[in-house]
Amino acid sequence: MKCKTCGGKAVVNMRQHNLALCKEHYLEWIPAQTARFIKKYWMFGPDEKILVAVSGGKDSLSLWDILHKLGYTADGLYIGLGIDGGFGYSKESHRLAKKFADDNGLTLHVVDMEETYSFNIPVLSEISARGHGKPCSVCGMAKRHEMNRIANQLGYDVLATGHNLDDEAAVLFGNTLTWSKDYLLRQKPVLDGHDGLARKVKPLCRFYEKEMTAYAMLRGIEYIYDECPFSVGSTSIYYKELLNQLENERPGAKLSFYLNFLDARDKGLFAGDVEKEEIPLHICPTCSQPTMYEGKCSFCRMIEKARGLNE
Amino acid sequence: MKCKTCGGKAVVNMRQHNLALCKEHYLEWIPAQTARFIKKYWMFGPDEKILVAVSGGKDSLSLWDILHKLGYTADGLYIGLGIDGGFGYSKESHRLAKKFADDNGLTLHVVDMEETYSFNIPVLSEISARGHGKPCSVCGMAKRHEMNRIANQLGYDVLATGHNLDDEAAVLFGNTLTWSKDYLLRQKPVLDGHDGLARKVKPLCRFYEKEMTAYAMLRGIEYIYDECPFSVGSTSIYYKELLNQLENERPGAKLSFYLNFLDARDKGLFAGDVEKEEIPLHICPTCSQPTMYEGKCSFCRMIEKARGLNE
Numbered sequence A, B: 001m002k003c004k005t006c007g008g009k010a011v012v013n014m015r016q017h018n019l020a021l022c023k024e025h026y027l028e029w030i031p032a033q034t035a036r037f038i039k040k041y042w043m044f045g046p047d048e049k050i051l052v053a054v055s056g057g058k059d060s061l062s063l064w065d066i067l068h069k070l071g072y073t074a075d076g077l078y079i080g081l082g083i084d085g086g087f088g089y090s091k092e093s094h095r096l097a098k099k100f101a102d103d104n105g106l107t108l109h110v111v112d113m114e115e116t117y118s119f120n121i122p123v124l125s126e127i128s129a130r131g132h133g134k135p136c137s138v139c140g141m142a143k144r145h146e147m148n149r150i151a152n153q154l155g156y157d158v159l160a161t162g163h164n165l166d167d168e169a170a171v172l173f174g175n176t177l178t179w180s181k182d183y184l185l186r187q188k189p190v191l192d193g194h195d196g197l198a199r200k201v202k203p204l205c206r207f208y209e210k211e212m213t214a215y216a217m218l219r220g221i222e223y224i225y226d227e228c229p230f231s232v233g234s235t236s237i238y239y240k241e242l243l244n245q246l247e248n249e250r251p252g253a254k255l256s257f258y259l260n261f262l263d264a265r266d267k268g269l270f271a272g273d274v275e276k277e278e279i280p281l282h283i284c285p286t287c288s289q290p291t292m293y294e295g296k297c298s299f300c301r302m303i304e305k306a307r308g309l310n311e
Helices: A023-040 A056-069 A090-105 A113-117 A121-127 A136-153 A163-180 A181-186 A209-218 A235-249 A253-266 A298-310 B023-040 B058-069 B090-103 B113-117 B119-129 B136-153 B165-178 B179-188 B207-216 B237-248 B253-266 B300-310
Strands: A012-014 A019-021 A049-053 A073-080 A110-112 A156-158 A197-203 B012-014 B018-021 B049-053 B073-080 B108-112 B158-160 B199-201
Touching: A012 A209, A019 B165, A023 A056, A023 A209, A049 A056, A049 A136, A056 A073, A056 A090, A056 A181, A056 A209, A073 A090, A073 A113, A073 A136, A090 A110, A110 A113, A110 A136, A113 A121, A121 A136, A136 A156, A136 A298, A163 A181, A163 A209, A163 A235, A163 A253, A163 B253, A235 A253, A235 B237, A253 B165, B012 B207, B018 B023, B023 B058, B049 B058, B049 B136, B058 B073, B058 B090, B058 B207, B073 B090, B073 B113, B073 B136, B073 B165, B090 B108, B108 B113, B108 B136, B113 B119, B119 B136, B119 B300, B136 B158, B136 B300, B165 B179, B165 B207, B165 B237, B165 B253, B237 B253
Parallel strands: A049 A073, A049 A156, A073 A110, A156 A197, B049 B073, B049 B158, B073 B108, B158 B199
Antiparallel strands: A012 A019, B012 B018
16 A cells, blocks of 8 residues: 555555555644644634643644644643542543643643542542433533633633544434434534633544544654543443444445534524524623523532532 | 233333233234324325335235224235346235235235336346446336326325334434435425325334334234345445444434434424425326426336337
């Protein structure tokens, strides 16, 4: 297999794109494609300040690397969740995020849940009714709250996450099984900011997970191989497996499922549009973050409940 | 496992409905549910004349049986496609359709493609560019043409087909992968008739395939076990397998995928509605059937081409 660009030995063969590339040209292709997606979906301009949510995994570290390479001003945010899983998951992912920042001379902001709020995610999820024994829902809420808080407090224009195509296709598959209008309208590569909610973007949303793995490995990025120990057996991992089967049978099926969706929605498949129906948000009196309902936001209510139980 | 109705020994356990039933009550439950679906989706009234498309398989023979049991006036239509597959597929399915009609004193209309049009389906598909080596597209077109022709010529009010939930969910899954607006708007348990197109209904659309197999077996209906030999390796069978995996993991997933879709569409998920945007149809000068475009319909054009090549 030869590199399509230079004819040298290819190291990556992407059946879904009918494209093989050598290391050098693959490491050029990924950032060039990312730049294309950033423009195509109007994610951000060259002078905007970007905050990258960094987990220590391959996607978020690669995203940070790519944005840096493309010349953007992008700082990192690592949120210490306090998840151990028997192998120090959070500690190791923090170490790798910090190492990447140090090696590349980049700025990493760190919020440790336990230091800041007295409780880590596993403890909070035990206290909260949201948890149901699994901390994923509590964890998602806490991360959204903290990412938005830091983006606002430190004056970033946009919040970037490392969601890849496999993530997006799995979420879309789940939303299609339930045909939830709200979720189908809201699943976008860019969610515009309003009322104190930071703009959120997913520059990697069109890359296969395996493409990001190849990028991180070829770039020599050290990342945490393990998934979060709580994600084992999750619905989204199950949907990813089903979609991988489909992809194996028909290369490109996953990408076209997602792109056909974006395209059909742009062309008016669905009635109404979330952007035209934005619900005005309220301000939480405790943290000053935007919230759906009047009164304290659900994150602050959860923290208060945890503190009350602990006294 | 006990029958939920009488406490006797259950022979069918439907995890998806959390319902086990004995033979007697299962054979009552299926028709009662069918009657419910016929009313719920406004398929037809008690005095309408129904033409059931009968293939000799479990679904269409069971449908005919159920409609008869429910007191409807329902005649059958068997279309001889001339498919052999090494085991006389069409001959055997014709024999079984005829046997069912004779045993139950029902009227079966028969159209043999070769007798009527000089060519069977495999030959037509070799001639037609539609075929691409597989006759399924030609066969679908020919069946739609003939079903509509017979329904019109013999004055039936409605055309009923035996599509079950597995069929409908697989079609929906395919339409979701491409997000085709036309297909998503058009996939309904009832397609209203207009301009010479007969109303089409699918009274079994909410029954799992295995529920129909159980019904046919418990009712002692003799049906053809083999699938059409051309369906082997088809996309729809592949989608059915994927959906069966999902169903095994989460009983009821297939049904809720389909019902959530119908419900979301009824509640206005999609922009526009096919019923409000009906395209006026033209009349084919050869067969007098409705057709999308002016001039001869695609079925008549295909037959003419075949005859021309044969002269």
